Amino acid sequence: MLYDVIIIGGSYAGLAAALPLARARRQLLVIDAGQRRNRFAEHSHGFLTQDGSRAADIAAVARAQILAYDTVQWLDARATGARPTEEGFAIDIEGGATRRAKRLILASGVVDTLPDVPGLPQRWGRQVFHCPYCHGYELQQGRIGVLATSELAMHQALLLPDWGPTTLLLNGCFTPDAQQLAQLQARGVQIEAGAVREIAGHADAVLADGRVLAFDGLFTAPRSSVESPVARALGCEMAEGPMGVVLQTDALKATSVAHVFACGDAARFGGSVPLAVGDGTMAGLAAHRSLVFAAH
Known part of the structure; x- marks a missing residue:
């Protein structure tokens, strides 16, 4: 199957990116390895309407809402690499079959070195x-x-x-x-x-x-790094700052590689749930618009 978009990372940014695409009835696959950055914190604060909620519950409710759209599929797995194809991208899956999509959103987060x-x-x-x-x-x-x-x-x-x-x-x-x-x-x-x-x-x-x-x-202040074999395989440019390294994106969350977008902690310095959600929403909108306007 050729998906419209594959999102790598099913935490707050990835889920937020999925929502506008799902509501546009696009064929969508979310690939998630199950490692939220804030998994060590019991509660999340500062997110409007969810202040003080359990961090895991916010992610669980968001996942359930996304999967209620019938054009969305979910894969609990780790993406290990990627390569361009004539149609878009082929994504290698650890222990599984290759998945293909026209567009790609990287929302895989970062690794903190304490x-x-x-x-x-x-x-x-x-x-x-x-x-x-x-x-x-x-x-x-x-x-x-x-x-x-x-x-x-x-x-x-x-x-x-x-x-x-x-x-x-x-x-x-x-x-x-x-x-x-x-x-x-x-x-x-x-x-x-x-x-x-x-x-x-x-x-x-x-x-x-x-x-x-x-x-x-x-x-x-831990040092953070983007541990994404997909970003490395595609040659996405990185930006280095005082807190570590993130994926370089423009205002619409596009990376240096055409039709690849990035959002959340992997694409900004400093992380929080509300910032990740805003980032993801923009990436989802931008990916959808690139599908629409590239066809004309």
Whole structure:
């Protein structure tokens, strides 16, 4: 079968991309490997009408609504590669048959590389976060730590005092200059220069000298990367920024490869559910319009 569109990634961006295509009665296949980026967080915040809902429930309801359209099919699998064809694209599936489509939307998300600090991975998405807008309010003005991974930690440290008294844990990553020190002081941010040995307890930073700084929550900036064999196989251009690498797209979510679109965390720096949904909607609309106007 030749689908109108194949969407690789069935999380928030991919599901949002599917909806306008399904409503246009286009033949659509969603291929999903089942690894939502926010799978470690129990609840999602900041998404209008869904603030505080279980993250998994938002995705499950969206999937059920998409699959109610009879032109949509779903495949629980991993896409391992792709190549152009005369009709569009052929997508290789791990352990399965090749699927073909006229258009392709990449919504496969990113992989986060966390700071190499013992105890941090077990608390990721629960007591350790990356987005203050997603998780800051729930700390109820409690004590907040920012674990630096680079000078980018300044951004989080200057934002977070609106959510609680904040301490910047430099952890040997950088030394603030005079201007940065003045900015931190103006925002009331405390500075801890000592190395962090591990994260223990609820969200306690255990320093190399044995001191323990107790926090209600910690924030840090992981390095993200697009681990998409499909994007690599097709030669999609990447954009590098301070937080990692994403797929380069234009305002309509088109990649550097004709008829390939990308959306969600894989195609923007900084991630949240509402941003992913908006991105996906635009990608779905753009893919549909490319099908319509390419025919004339």
